[in-house]
Amino acid sequence: SQYEYVKKFETYQTLLPNTYIVVRIDGKGFTKFTANHNFEKPNDKRGLDLMNKAAESVMETFNEIMLAYGQSDEFSFVFKKDAELYQRRTEKIVSCVVSCFTAAYAMHFSDYFNIKPSFLPMFDARAVCYPDFKNLRDYLNWRQVDCHINNLYNTCFWTMVQKGNMTPQKAQEILKDTLSDRKNEILFNDYGINYAKLEPQFRKGSTLIRVLVLKDKHANKEAEQAESQQKREKCEENQGLNKEGALQQQNEEGEEQKENAEELLKEESDSVMTKGEKKYIAGQKKQKKLNSKQLEKIEKSKYRSKIITLSDDIIQNEFWDKYKDSLKLQE
Amino acid sequence: SQYEYVKKFETYQTLLPNTYIVVRIDGKGFTKFTANHNFEKPNDKRGLDLMNKAAESVMETFNEIMLAYGQSDEFSFVFKKDAELYQRRTEKIVSCVVSCFTAAYAMHFSDYFNIKPSFLPMFDARAVCYPDFKNLRDYLNWRQVDCHINNLYNTCFWTMVQKGNMTPQKAQEILKDTLSDRKNEILFNDYGINYAKLEPQFRKGSTLIRVLVLKDKHANKEAEQAESQQKREKCEENQGLNKEGALQQQNEEGEEQKENAEELLKEESDSVMTKGEKKYIAGQKKQKKLNSKQLEKIEKSKYRSKIITLSDDIIQNEFWDKYKDSLKLQE
Amino acid sequence: SQYEYVKKFETYQTLLPNTYIVVRIDGKGFTKFTANHNFEKPNDKRGLDLMNKAAESVMETFNEIMLAYGQSDEFSFVFKKDAELYQRRTEKIVSCVVSCFTAAYAMHFSDYFNIKPSFLPMFDARAVCYPDFKNLRDYLNWRQVDCHINNLYNTCFWTMVQKGNMTPQKAQEILKDTLSDRKNEILFNDYGINYAKLEPQFRKGSTLIRVLVLKDKHANKEAEQAESQQKREKCEENQGLNKEGALQQQNEEGEEQKENAEELLKEESDSVMTKGEKKYIAGQKKQKKLNSKQLEKIEKSKYRSKIITLSDDIIQNEFWDKYKDSLKLQE
Amino acid sequence: SQYEYVKKFETYQTLLPNTYIVVRIDGKGFTKFTANHNFEKPNDKRGLDLMNKAAESVMETFNEIMLAYGQSDEFSFVFKKDAELYQRRTEKIVSCVVSCFTAAYAMHFSDYFNIKPSFLPMFDARAVCYPDFKNLRDYLNWRQVDCHINNLYNTCFWTMVQKGNMTPQKAQEILKDTLSDRKNEILFNDYGINYAKLEPQFRKGSTLIRVLVLKDKHANKEAEQAESQQKREKCEENQGLNKEGALQQQNEEGEEQKENAEELLKEESDSVMTKGEKKYIAGQKKQKKLNSKQLEKIEKSKYRSKIITLSDDIIQNEFWDKYKDSLKLQE
Ligand SMILES: Nc1nc2c(ncn2[C@H]2C[C@H](O)[C@@H](COP(=O)(O)OP(=O)(O)OP(=O)(O)O)O2)c(=O)[nH]1
Ligand SMILES: Nc1nc2c(ncn2[C@H]2C[C@H](O)[C@@H](COP(=O)(O)OP(=O)(O)OP(=O)(O)O)O2)c(=O)[nH]1
Ligand SMILES: Nc1nc2c(ncn2[C@H]2C[C@H](O)[C@@H](COP(=O)(O)OP(=O)(O)OP(=O)(O)O)O2)c(=O)[nH]1
C-alpha cells in the first residue's frame, strides 16, 4: 500500500560475526520489587532459584546459549561464537531473550513465593560482543567478582543490623572503606560466621551449562520420552527462525560425543561427562574395533542433553577444564 | 577491578531526538501459540482483550507513551517526540517495553483463558523513529490497513471453511487474487454476513489513548485515592530513571488542561474531554476573572488521567481531531 | 571464493529518511596547519576563500546539497530531506564528501597561497540528522553564533597583541570573562575599530546556495554550453550511484521555476531570482494565456543553476525569506 | 547558547575493542577517472605507484596501521587490535584516513602524471572489524585473490584486443567462463606471454609494512636526524588526539626490539630484520652480560622505523613468518 514506505525507517544493527554474544538482563527497580515482596535480606533463596528457573527456560528456548551466569537481579547469557540466531540482529536477540526470561519469571513467581506478584516484574537487557575467549572469561570474572564484593558487604551489613541490632547508618559507617579481610574478620569474630562456609549459591552466584547425560536405564521409558518430546516442541515453537538449526545441532552433538560410549554405561546414570571420563573413553577407543555406524544408532538413544545449575567458582581454570567439552566455547 | 575493562565493549545507540519513537512488539511464533491454546478463529476476543490489557500495563508504566495500537499478535507504542525515557537509549527502551508487555501478558493469561499457558508467550520488539506527524499517521495507517486486509481475508476464509464446509485448500483457491469488494460480496451473498457490522475490535484493531476525566463526585473517595496512589507507585517503581519526570508531567498536564474547569462539572463524570468541550471552556475563560492559583488547587483534585481503549478508524481525521488535545502528538 | 565470507563482517548504518542530513567537515590540527603556512591572524582571506572554493566543488559534485555554511576550518553541508545519495549510507556519504572537499582543498591550495602545502591538509567529517526545519535553523544558528563569538574574541585578542603590543598573556587576561559589548568597546575606544564594519566574511562566515540565473544573452554561447556540459560531466562522473536522479532533478527545477519567465528577461542577466521577482511572475501569469509546453522548451535554455557565495546573517528570517524558493528546504 | 542542544543530535558509533580495524578506501568512479587521464591498460604503473605513495602517507600519519594492501583503485589499512585512534570512533577514523589518502593522491598526482588532474579524485571509505587473525588473513586473501582474478582476466582481455587486434566483444566472448588455466594458456600459446613472469606489482598488488632498519653509519647524520624529526612532527601534527600514544609507542618498539642489537651492526645497513636475524640476536643475548640500560641508549639511535613496499604473495605463510616481528599483528 501507499503506506508501506514507513517500513524503510526501520534499521537493524547486527552483532559482529565470530564473537561471543553476551546478553545481560537486569531487574528494573528490583530494590523496590524485592522490598515490596519481602525478599529475605541480603539473599532470598526463593528469588534466586526463580531467577535460575527463568534462565533455564531461556536456555531451553535458545539452543546456541552455552552458559548462563546469574547473581542478584541479573543474568548473563553466553552465545557461542558462531551463533546465527535471528542472523545476529541485535534488537531481535535482545528482545526475545528478555521476553522469554520475563515470561518465565512471571509465570513461575507464585511457585516460589506462594503469592501473585503485586506488580509486574520487568527486566532490561543488552547485548555485548566479546572477540576472544580471554575477554569472555574476564567478562564472567567481572560479574562473579561483583557478586562476591556485593555479597560480602551485604552479608556483613545485614548481620550487623539484624543480629548486631545496629542502625543501618552505624553499620554502613563501620563498613565504609574496609577491605575484604576486615569484613571476614567482623563476621567471624563478632558473629561466629565463617563466610567461606555460607551457601555457595549466595557467594558464587549460579552457573547454568548444558551437559550430556546418560538416560536412566531403569527409568520409565515413556515418561522420559514424553519429557524429551516436550522439550523439543518447546524449542521448536518458541524458536521461530532457526528451528531446524536447533534440532540439527542437538543431533550432531549427540553423534560427536557418544562414540564408544558404552563404556560409560557402567557409570551411574545422569552423571556429567567430565574431562577424565572423556579421556578414558578415548583410551578404550584404540583397543576396540566396532561397527561404528551401527553402534552410533544404539548410543544416540542412551543420552540426552541436560541443563545443570552450579555454584562453582568460574574464575579459576578448574571449572573450565572440567566442562571444556560440554561448553565448546573455546576454539 | 582488573576485569572492568570489559564494560568498554558495551556500546549504546540512541534514538534521534525530536522524532516519534514507535516500539512495535509482535508475538513470537503465535501461529503455534494460538493454535496450541485453541484460540478462536480468526479472532479470539479473549486473546485480543488480553493483548489490550498488557498494552494498558505498558502505558501505565511508561507515561511518555501517548497512544498504542494493536491488532493480531502485535502492538505499537507511540512515544511523544520529546520523550526522554532512558535518554532514548534503544536497547533499554526496547527491552523494558517488551519485558513489561510480556510480564503483563503472562500474569493475566489465566484471567482470560482460565488455564495456565502450556508454554511461554514470547514477543520480539523493535524501535523505529518517525520524524514528522505525517510519517507517524502513515505508520499507523499501515498497521490498520494491514489489520483490515488480513481480517477480511481471514473472516472469509474461516467462514467458508467453518460455515461453508469447504476444505482450506478450496477456500484459499477461491480467495486467491480477489479484491476487497469480492470478499465482501462472498460474505454477504453466500453467508448473509455484513462485514461492516462485525465487531469493530476485529475490523479496526484497538487503540489506547490517555484522556483526562472528571472523577466521580459520588464515588467512594478513599477507594479512588487508593487506586490513584497505587498507579503512581506502579509507575514510580517500574519506571526507574525518569520517575520524577513522570510525576511532574502528570501534574503539569493537570494544571494546564484544567483551568476554569469547574464549568465541566455540570457534565457527566468520567467523560472524555473532546475538542468541543475544550472550546467551551476557553470561551468561559474570557468571561470570568478568577483567582487562578486558588482555583487550580481545587481543580486538580477533580480530574484524573485515564487510559481508554477504542476500536476507531484511525486513518480518517475524525479520530485525530476528536482527541487532538489528549494526544498532544501534533506540534 | 572461500574468503568471501569476510564481506559479511561489513555492516552499514543509514541515516533516518525524511530528515535533513548535515555533514560537517573540520580541519584536523589546523592550529598547526595555519601557523605553519603563516595564515594571517585571526582571519586569512586566502584560506577562507580556499575553503569556499572547496565547498563549491562539493556542491557541484553532490546536487542534493542545498546549502553549505563555513567558518574557520569547518564547513557544514545541508542535504535536502529527501536526499537519496548512496541510499543514505552513513559511511559512504561521510567519506565521499570529505574526500571531495579534501581533494579540492589540496588541488587549489597553491592557487591561493602560491606555494605547495608543506604537509597534507586533512579533515574529519561527521553526518548528523535533523528532523525538522527549526532544528536545522538552530543548527546553523549554532555555527554562526560560534563564528561570531570566536571571531569577536580573536579580533580583540590579535588587535591587542599586534596593534596594542600586548603580550598574549596580558590580552587573554583582559578579555577573560568579558561580554560582547565590552569587546566591542575595547575595539572602538582603544583602536578605533568598528567591529560591525569589518569584513562580513569574517564576522558572518560564508553561505553557499544554489540559485537559478538567466544566462547572459550576449555571452559566447559555445563557451557557456561547454561550461554547462563540463559541470554535468563532473557531476556524472563523481556522483556514481544517483547520477540519473541528479540530472532529472536539475531539469525539474528548471520546469517548475521558469513558467512565464520571459518577463524576467527584461531584468539584468545573471541576477538571482528573489521572492519579489517570483511574485511578479506569478502576477503576470494570470493575465496571459500561453502555450505553456512550447514556452517551457524555450525557457529552459535561458536559465542555468549557479552556486553563489554569501556573507549573510543566516540567523534572521530575512535570508530565508529571500531565498526560500531556491533553497527548497522548508516543506 | 540556546542553540547548543543541536549537538545532542550527533551520535557516534565506535569500533569493537580488541579487533583488527580494516579501513578500505576505493576510488569513486575510477572507471571514468582512469579513462579520462589515459591510464595504461590494464595496469598503469604510474597510477599504482601514486596509490602506494598515498598509502605511505597514510601510514606515516597513523602509526597504529601495521600493514596496508592495495590493488586497482583500492587500499586496505590494517590497524592493530589495540589501536586507540580517536577512541575507535568510526566516523573519525574513516573520514581522517580517507581525507589523508585523498590529499596525498591529489598533491602527488602531477609528480606521476606530469599534468594536473582534469577533475577531482575522490575515494569512498569504510571500516570493518575482524575479531581474530584468521579472519584478518582471510580478508587479505580475499583482496589478493580478487587482484589475481581481475588482473589475469584484464591482461588476457587487453592482450587480445591490443596485440590480437580483436574487438572487445570478441575477446570478452572467448574469455567468458574460462578458468585460470585456460587464460594462462591463451597468453602463453597465442602471445608468448608467461603470466607468472609479469610485473609482480600487477599480479600481487602492493603491501606496505613497517620495519626497523639500521641507520646508515656513514650517512649524513644531520640529514637523517632532520628527516626523522620531520616525520615525528608530521605525525604529531596530523594525529591530533593520540599524539602522545604515538610517540610513546615508537619508543617502546625501539627498546624492545633493539636489545643486544650491536651484533646486527655488522650486517648491511637499511636491511630489514627478519626472523632469522632475531633468533641470532637472541642467541647472543645469553652469552653476554651487558649493562643493558647503558647499551639501550646507544642502540636506540642506531635504528629507525621505515615503511617498505612489497609485491609479495600474502596468502602463503612465508610472508607472515618473515615479517612476524615487524607486523606484531598476531598475539
Ligand atoms: N532482599 C533482597 N534484595 C535483593 C536480592 N537480589 C537482589 N536484590 C536487590 C538488591 C538491589 O537493591 C537490587 C539490585 O540492584 P540493581 O543495581 O540492579 O538496582 P535496581 O534493580 O533497583 O535498579 P535498576 O533498575 O537495575 O537500575 O535488587 C535478594 O535476594 N534479596
Ligand atoms: N486463531 C487465532 N490466531 C491468531 C489470533 N491473533 C493472531 N493469531 C495468529 C495468526 C497468525 O498465524 C499469527 C500472527 O502472525 P505472525 O506473522 O506474527 O506470525 P508468527 O507470530 O507465527 O511468527 P513470528 O514469530 O511473528 O515471525 O498469530 C487470534 O485471535 N486467533
Ligand atoms: N591564523 C588563522 N588561523 C585559523 C584560521 N582559520 C582557522 N584557524 C585556526 C584557528 C584554530 O586554532 C583552528 C581551528 O580550531 P579547531 O578547534 O578546529 O582546532 P584544530 O583544527 O587545531 O584541532 P582539531 O583537529 O579540529 O581538533 O584553526 C585563519 O583564517 N587564520
Ligand SMILES: Nc1nc2c(ncn2[C@H]2C[C@H](O)[C@@H](COP(=O)(O)OP(=O)(O)OP(=O)(O)O)O2)c(=O)[nH]1
Ligand atoms: N586503465 C586502468 N584502469 C584502472 C587501473 N586501476 C583501476 N582501474 C579502473 C578499472 C576499473 O574500471 C576501476 C576500478 O573498479 P571499481 O569497481 O572500483 O569501479 P569504479 O571506481 O568505477 O566505481 P565505484 O565508484 O568504485 O563504484 O578502475 C589501471 O591501472 N589502469
Ligand SMILES: O=P(O)(O)OP(=O)(O)OP(=O)(O)O
Ligand atoms: O545499572 P547499573 O548502575 O548497575 O549499571 P549499568 O547497568 O552498567 O548501567 P545502565 O543500566 O544505565 O546501562
Ligand SMILES: O=P(O)(O)OP(=O)(O)OP(=O)(O)O
Ligand atoms: O523484522 P522481521 O524479520 O520480524 O520481519 P517483519 O517486518 O516483522 O515481518 P514479519 O511480519 O514477517 O515478521
Ligand SMILES: O=P(O)(O)OP(=O)(O)OP(=O)(O)O
Ligand atoms: O573538535 P571540537 O573540540 O571543536 O568539538 P567536536 O568537533 O564536537 O569534538 P570531536 O571532534 O571530538 O567530535
Ligand SMILES: O=P(O)(O)OP(=O)(O)OP(=O)(O)O
Ligand atoms: O559498498 P559498495 O556499494 O561500494 O559495494 P562494494 O562492496 O564496494 O562493491 P563494489 O566493488 O561493487 O563497489
Ligand SMILES: [Mg+2]
Ligand atoms: Mg543497569
Ligand SMILES: [Mg+2]
Ligand atoms: Mg536491577
Ligand SMILES: [Mg+2]
Ligand atoms: Mg542488578
Ligand SMILES: [Mg+2]
Ligand atoms: Mg516479525
Ligand SMILES: [Mg+2]
Ligand atoms: Mg508474530
Ligand SMILES: [Mg+2]
Ligand atoms: Mg504478527
Ligand SMILES: [Mg+2]
Ligand atoms: Mg572536532
Ligand SMILES: [Mg+2]
Ligand atoms: Mg579543526
Ligand SMILES: [Mg+2]
Ligand atoms: Mg574547527
Ligand SMILES: [Mg+2]
Ligand atoms: Mg564499492
Ligand SMILES: [Mg+2]
Ligand atoms: Mg572504485
